[in-house]
Amino acid sequence: MGARSGFLAAVLAAFVISGLFTGHPEAAWPLAQLDDYLLNILILAGINVVLATSLNIVNGHTGQFSLGHAGFMAVGAYGSAALTQINGKACLAALSFLGPCAQGGLFVCALLFGAALAALAGLAVGLPSLRLRGDYLAIVTLGFGEIIRVVFQNTEAVGGARGLTGIPPQTTLGWTWAVAALCIYCVSALVNSTYGRGFLAVRDDEIAAEAMGINPTRYKVTAFVVGAFFAGLAGALYAHLIGYISPEGFTFLKSVDVVVMVILGGMGSTVGVAFAAVGLTVLNELLRQAEQYRMVAFSLLLIVLMITRPQGLLGGMGRFFSRKGGNP
Amino acid sequence: MNEFLQQLINGLSLGAVYALIALGYTMVYGVLRFINFAHGDVFMVGAFAGMYFGRWLKPHLVGWPEWLFAGLILLLVMVACAALGGLVERLAYKPLREKPRLTVLITAIGVSLLLEYTGQLIFGAAPRGFPSLLTSAPIAGLGGLHVSNIQMIVLGVTAALLMCLHYIVMRTRMGLAMRALSLNPTAASLMGVNNSVVISFTFGLGSALAGAGAVFYASLYQAIDPFMGVLPGMKAFVAAVLGGIGSLPGAMVGGLILGVIETLVVGYSQVLGVPPGYRDAVAFVILILILLFKPSGLFGKTLKEKV
Amino acid sequence: MNRLLELEKVTVRFGGLVAVSEVDFHVADGELVGLIGPNGAGKTTLFNLITGVYTPTSGSIRFLGQEVGHMSSSDITGMGVARTFQNIRLFSSLSVLDNVVAAFNLHLKSGFLGALWRGNAFRSEEQSIREEAVRLLEIFGLAETAHAPCRSLSYGDQRRLEIVRALATRPRLLLLDEPAAGMNPTEKVELMRLIQFTQERFGLAVLLVEHDMKVVMGICQRIAVLEYGRKIAEGTPAEIQRDKRVIAAYLGEEVTDA
Numbered sequence: 001m002g003a004r005s006g007f008l009a010a011v012l013a014a015f016v017i018s019g020l021f022t023g024h025p026e027a028a029w030p031l032a033q034l035d036d037y038l039l040n041i042l043i044l045a046g047i048n049v050v051l052a053t054s055l056n057i058v059n060g061h062t063g064q065f066s067l068g069h070a071g072f073m074a075v076g077a078y079g080s081a082a083l084t085q086i087n088g089k090a091c092l093a094a095l096s097f098l099g100p101c102a103q104g105g106l107f108v109c110a111l112l113f114g115a116a117l118a119a120l121a122g123l124a125v126g127l128p129s130l131r132l133r134g135d136y137l138a139i140v141t142l143g144f145g146e147i148i149r150v151v152f153q154n155t156e157a158v159g160g161a162r163g164l165t166g167i168p169p170q171t172t173l174g175w176t177w178a179v180a181a182l183c184i185y186c187v188s189a190l191v192n193s194t195y196g197r198g199f200l201a202v203r204d205d206e207i208a209a210e211a212m213g214i215n216p217t218r219y220k221v222t223a224f225v226v227g228a229f230f231a232g233l234a235g236a237l238y239a240h241l242i243g244y245i246s247p248e249g250f251t252f253l254k255s256v257d258v259v260v261m262v263i264l265g266g267m268g269s270t271v272g273v274a275f276a277a278v279g280l281t282v283l284n285e286l287l288r289q290a291e292q293y294r295m296v297a298f299s300l301l302l303i304v305l306m307i308t309r310p311q312g313l314l315g316g317m318g319r320f321f322s323r324k325g326g327n328p
Numbered sequence: 329m330n331e332f333l334q335q336l337i338n339g340l341s342l343g344a345v346y347a348l349i350a351l352g353y354t355m356v357y358g359v360l361r362f363i364n365f366a367h368g369d370v371f372m373v374g375a376f377a378g379m380y381f382g383r384w385l386k387p388h389l390v391g392w393p394e395w396l397f398a399g400l401i402l403l404l405v406m407v408a409c410a411a412l413g414g415l416v417e418r419l420a421y422k423p424l425r426e427k428p429r430l431t432v433l434i435t436a437i438g439v440s441l442l443l444e445y446t447g448q449l450i451f452g453a454a455p456r457g458f459p460s461l462l463t464s465a466p467i468a469g470l471g472g473l474h475v476s477n478i479q480m481i482v483l484g485v486t487a488a489l490l491m492c493l494h495y496i497v498m499r500t501r502m503g504l505a506m507r508a509l510s511l512n513p514t515a516a517s518l519m520g521v522n523n524s525v526v527i528s529f530t531f532g533l534g535s536a537l538a539g540a541g542a543v544f545y546a547s548l549y550q551a552i553d554p555f556m557g558v559l560p561g562m563k564a565f566v567a568a569v570l571g572g573i574g575s576l577p578g579a580m581v582g583g584l585i586l587g588v589i590e591t592l593v594v595g596y597s598q599v600l601g602v603p604p605g606y607r608d609a610v611a612f613v614i615l616i617l618i619l620l621f622k623p624s625g626l627f628g629k630t631l632k633e634k635v
Numbered sequence: 636m637n638r639l640l641e642l643e644k645v646t647v648r649f650g651g652l653v654a655v656s657e658v659d660f661h662v663a664d665g666e667l668v669g670l671i672g673p674n675g676a677g678k679t680t681l682f683n684l685i686t687g688v689y690t691p692t693s694g695s696i697r698f699l700g701q702e703v704g705h706m707s708s709s710d711i712t713g714m715g716v717a718r719t720f721q722n723i724r725l726f727s728s729l730s731v732l733d734n735v736v737a738a739f740n741l742h743l744k745s746g747f748l749g750a751l752w753r754g755n756a757f758r759s760e761e762q763s764i765r766e767e768a769v770r771l772l773e774i775f776g777l778a779e780t781a782h783a784p785c786r787s788l789s790y791g792d793q794r795r796l797e798i799v800r801a802l803a804t805r806p807r808l809l810l811l812d813e814p815a816a817g818m819n820p821t822e823k824v825e826l827m828r829l830i831q832f833t834q835e836r837f838g839l840a841v842l843l844v845e846h847d848m849k850v851v852m853g854i855c856q857r858i859a860v861l862e863y864g865r866k867i868a869e870g871t872p873a874e875i876q877r878d879k880r881v882i883a884a885y886l887g888e889e890v891t892d893a
Contacts, residue, residue: 142562150609292448295445307420
């Protein structure tokens with residue numbers, strides 16, 4: 001037993017909870033009176049969990065260093081909005097056979113479409129970046145992220161620098177945390193298998209991994225594609241939460257935000273990174289009044305952390321699947 | 329033809345700035361094998377230092393000739409940047425000397441953000457005007473070309489600085505120590521080179537050049553802000569990779585080439601069918617192309633990992 | 636005898652340095668061959684050529700009759716060549732067991748999707764891989780430490796773990812790069828016995844680089860000697876011991892070398 005049932009339970013829980021906290025005042029359930037502000041933070045936290053755990057498979061488990069996560073997020077956001085906003089009417093008409101579920105069906109299609117486009121972008125970034133390590137890779141992924149952003153900025157069809165408004169706000173707490181559960185499950189399931197030990201082997205010693213018949217190229221590209229897929233999902237959720245996206249929301253600094261979550265949580269620790277994502281989202285909200293001090297404090301924290309505790313604040317915490325018993 | 333020459337001169341003066349920043353990346357990479365992400369932000373601090381020095385000193389040095397005053401500011405900025413670079417190295421990077429490169433890289437990103445947001449806190453987020461140190465005047469008698477004296481001075485002073493750098497690296501004891509360290513740190517320290525001092529000196533030297541680049545950049549574009557270092561910093565890094573990271577001539581040539589290509593792409597955007605908005609993507613496309621086809625750059629050597 | 640590995644006039648240059656020069660050499664199926672030579676003679680470079688870390692400048696390397704000189708390291712391992720490293724290269728953040736498990740990747744049936752779906756086939760395969768890994772560890776006396784981080788092992792145990800990890804790829808040819816380095820004489824003898832045992836049990840051909848002449852002479856059927864990148868002698872241990880060039884080039888230095 002274990003993993004799969006655990007995951008199903010988590011998804012179910014996400015939906016039930018979301019049913020309770022729909023946030024619509026007319027909902028019958030008393031808990032539904034959940035404050036809009038709080039609800040938003042919970043959803044944002046879920047999106048950040050998706051972003052951080054998916055970056056973790058690239059930066060943590062596979063030992064690459066990507067600084068372009070915001071780029072993939074942007075692809076997912078714009079890609080999904082292309083279905084629901086730009087071509088919304090046509091798409092809804094095409095899905096009219098679903099009856100009352102057409103709206104929800106379109107949303108799912110949009111999420112998957114955005115994620116698939118992001119995964120393609122991940123493939124495009126992963127392939128040429130393979131020969132590079134460490135700091136070089138960081139700069140190239142950063143460059144790719146910036147190119148993606150500049151392309152959106154210069155494409156009038158998606159609003160150019162002004163951005164895209166009027167995206168239907170369909171992201172709910174349930175959807176978000178179901179995706180988060182799916183993401184955590186996928187990353188943990190992948191890593192905790194004989195197949196997935198390959199990611200860690202590539203991280204620890206690429207030359208030895210190759211000598212053991214592990215193809216580092218394949219693992220790195222896989223990590224990039226999986227990471228980008230979930231970043232795309234996160235971007236799509238974000239677009240349908242806020243209802244407005246612009247290239248300015250997906251700059252290098254957004255990537256850095258996610259990197260900080262991964263580092264604080266401890267690279268390679270799925271649970272730690274998920275907690276760090278939630279923690280940082282909440283902290284960000286608490287510090288909203290002190291916006292200008294927030295980033296100064298974060299960067300100082302990053303430096304001090306690297307000098308004193310490079311494994312991260314939460315690093316070394318238990319993994320999602322316990323390895324002690326020996327059975328997967 | 330005139331149009332092309334015009335773009336070329338604009339590109340060269342921008343490229344000179346990239347070259348000056350790129351030298352810092354390349355030198356630090358030479359001795360420590362790591363990319364100092366915060367280098368672009370030292371450049372930004374240099375621009376603000378120039379602004380404040382200019383404002384404070386102007387009333388006190390009324391009688392000075394303009395060129396002497398500008399030279400003094402340039403010198404002060406270079407010294408200030410060297411101090412900042414050395415300080416950053418001592419506080420943030422030195423404790424990590426034996427740590428994995430990724431740890432150092434993340435620290436460098438941290439330092440970069442710290443400088444940017446501290447800058448924002450102190451200088452404000454809005455762009456500020458940079459005082460004109462020299463009166464800008466077009467140089468006459470060049471046919472239809474619009475070339476300002478500032479562009480020419482930037483090119484000339486950059487050339488002079490590069491010659492100084494060449495002298496320091498090739499002719500002085502410190503330069504010899506730098507070269508020894510970049511070849512083999514352990515052997516260098518066994519031969520009596522004080523690695524710690526040499527590394528700090530290298531950071532200082534690279535930062536001083538970035539400071540000079542900042543004064544030139546600010547004089548050419550006249551607006552400065554706390555995030556102005558991000559893009560030129562990254563582009564200069566691309567220039568360093570283009571020239572072959574670790575190679576000083578490579579960084580100079582890479583900087584000039586990048587500046588020219590970028591200017592030409594924007595200048596001929598209609599001919600090329602590339603909207604001018606893609607200006608900032610040019611460098612990254614070049615970076616990806618080099619890394620795909622000639623990762624060692626124009627002047628670099630390929631290094632193979634010892635197995 | 637059936638030739639497993641064949642090298643023909645293999646040469647590699649690094650800039651001006653000719654690290655390996657026109658080496659002809661072969662290993663037959665099930666053979667235990669020693670490769671000796673002074674420091675810097677090109678033994679590890681030869682290993683790196685055979686395993687695809689370096690590409691030969693000229694000459695040909697064939698494994699099972701197929702040219703492998705330009706193949707990638709992982710593909711060559713896939714064909715049945717495994718190696719250990721002179722400067723230990725374990726997967727340092729993994730446990731002892733996981734180091735071995737990672738090397739089972741090559742013959743894994745359930746890949747990416749299997750790991751996600753975690754069905755019955757996946758679970759039974761994971762189970763059997765784990766059992767086989769433990770069995771291999773047992774042979775080398777490492778089963779007790781299976782869940783310990785590999786970094787916590789002693790130097791000698793790390794070398795043994797490298798051999799186990801290489802065996803997990805199910806090789807036909809095993810290249811051992813100074814597996815007994817840093818061990819005391821008793822440990823060395825024990826390790827050589829273990830190498831002989833695994834060679835027979837798994838029907839492997841073994842190519843062994845080792846500094847200790849006594850050790851090599853004791854177990855190898857055939858020995859090749861490198862000096863300055865050239866093969867200067869080849870033959871049975873007895874022949875090598877009598878060879879004048881070997882004595883001049885290598886045995887004479889061995890005294891100061893050790």
